[in-house]
Amino acid sequence: MASDVKEETAPTAEHTLAGHDALIDELRERREKAREGGGERRIEAQHAKGKLTVWERIARLLDEGSFQEIGGHVIHRHTDFGLDRQRYPGDGVVTGFGKIDGRRVCLYAQDFTVLGGSFSEVQGQKVAEIMNLAMQSGVPVIALNDSGGARIQEGVYSLAAFGDLFWHNSQASGVIPQISVMLGPCAGGAVYSPALTDFVIMTRGTSHMFITGPQVIKTVTGEEVDQETLGGSTAHAVTSGVAHLVGDNEDRSLELARTLFSYLPLNNSEPPPAVDPADDPWRMDAALNTIVPVDPTQAYDMKDVIERIFDVTSFFEVHKDFAQNAIVGFARLHGQVIGVIAQQPMVLAGVIDIDAADKIARFVRFCDAFNIPLFTFVDSPGFLPGVGQEHGGIIRHGAKIVFAYSEATVPKVSVVTRKAYGGAMIVMSSKTIRTDLCFAWPTAEIAVMGAEGAVNIVYRKQLKEMEKADAKAERARLVAEYHEKFSKPYASAAAGAIDDILVPAETRPRLIAALELLQGKQATLPRKKHGNMPL
Ligand code: HXC
Secondary structure (H helix, E strand, O other): OHHHHHHHHOOOHHHHHHHHHHHHHHHHHHHHHHHOOOOHHHHHHHHHOOOOOHHHHHHHHOOOOOOEEEOOOOOOOOOHHHHHHOOOOOOOEEEEEEEEOOEEEEEEEEOOOOHHHOEOHHHHHHHHHHHHHHHHHOOOEEEEEOOOOEOHHHOHHHHHHHHHHHHHHHHHOOOOOEEEEEOOEEEHHHHHHHHHOOEEEEEOOOOEEEOOOHHHHHHHHOOOOOHHHHHOHHHHHHHHOOOOEEEOOHHHHHHHHHHHHOOOOOOOOOOOOOOOOOOOOOOOOHHHHHOOOOOOOOOOOHHHHHHHHOOOOOOEEEOOOOOOOEEEEEEEEOOEEEEEEEEOOOOHHHOEOHHHHHHHHHHHHHHHHOOOOEEEEEEEOOEOOOHHHHHHOHHHHHHHHHHHHHHOOOOEEEEEEEEEEOHHHHHOOOHHHOOOEEEEOOOOEEEOOOHHHHHHHHOHHHHHHOOHHHHHHHHHHHHHHHHHHHOOOHHHHHOOOOOEEOOHHHHHHHHHHHHHHHOOOOOOOOOOOOOOOOO
8 A cells, every 4th residue: 555655646757857847947937037127118217327227236246146135025915006016026125145255245225127116015024134134143234225215105004114124224233334325316214224324325416315305395495406406426425424435327336335345344243354464564654754844834635644654555535525624434554444534634724613523423433333443643723613613513513523532442543743722632532532542743733722822812911011012022922932832742742642752754653553552452331321422
């Protein structure tokens, strides 16, 4: 009997092959169908706009053959407004994981050819799933955004999906790096997901971000503005500061994402990725000795200073076009990733204004969250005076810099290259807010304020009582005296606020030695739920 059963049920070799082939063929067909997204016509429309398809983007972003999709068979369950006739496998978002330069990464990528990439209930579920996997596995998430926003036909279900996405973005913040690459429209509340991530990369001409579009603005305020002016890459990279990087086209945006990724650790318990040092650790660039002009009113390019000190070609600036009086970016020092913060004397003399404060504080916090040591170069006359700045909240914004540096427990090193007046001296990674090593160049001027201002305040009464000619001479003498005392860093070094004065050319080896020492730094904060940063 048993042998009969066996004979009846046992398939022939031919049958096995044919049956399995059919099953595998079906799977292949389903996969191919999913890759067609919303169909040939919509793919052509996508290309006609100068945009790539979701699969072309993934192929450019990730290492060849590394992508593993999950959730590719998911479809939505809605029927209203004709949705029952518009079901596409994957439902307009591709989620999965892969590698960039051999390092693990998770991603989700919206497919504009499927219902305009609109964010749906099941899209939300898919994105939540990949974000949970990323957090549990400790790998960054990259979002490729190209969407018409909440799927209108789904109503409150798509709105709820956004809420869930924002919650996941917030939970992941500070645990794994999150990068948003903007490759199409992003309107309404949808913009809050990229805003909650660490870096936003926009694409010139094809990506737009706004809470309310041109038509709504015209109705409510009467202002007439086009999409590009309102929320294009220039608006956000230069004016609002929402965008950290801009690609001239999609290829470039995706390349920028890969480069940025190469500086980031996979998660908050790993160090950032070191490379074998390719530059001489003892390289001493004599040009640094004369880079700061003798005349304090003359500017010089701080980026030149940065590039001469850190590993050759390693400086990767972010937020380049926003608040250009400040500079932030990543670099490598003897192969180790570090964060650079600096003033730019070529723009507004390196003064700290509201935007510069926001830019610096946000970058410091990112680096601290992800174990990236901070190297700060100071040349600033202080905070920007003015009613506009005061009423705009320079007090609140400037305080963010102090808060961010004070709270940061990563290795912190600063170099005063020239002016460090008043608030700038203190907030820009000074000894008193627990910077580990503070250096200055012989050109450093460290004072409460500039000599003219100081004399005007301290000697106002005496100078007023003098004859005009005498007052002029006395003022000049007092200014020179104040300047002599504080135009050099020795008073600060004597007070212990500066640990050492460096010959500028020796800055690179001295910073490498500092980093080597501080790599084992252990620092803790008082126990608390979280601080109350002056937002
Ligand atoms: C469903 C959408 C859609 C959406 C676009 N589509 N947006 N379907 N829900 N939100 C569909 C279109 O019907 C069209 O379908 C296809 O996507 C391509 O759209 P087009 O309009 O042909 O493309 P284009 O001319 O490039 O214009 C793109 C666009 C425009 C600027 C994004 O589609 C648009 O304005 N969409 C609506 C944007 C919006 O207001 N979204 C809601 C934001 S409020 P077919 O079948 O023709 O291919 C929001 C709230 C979130 O998101 C709140 C979170 C807290």
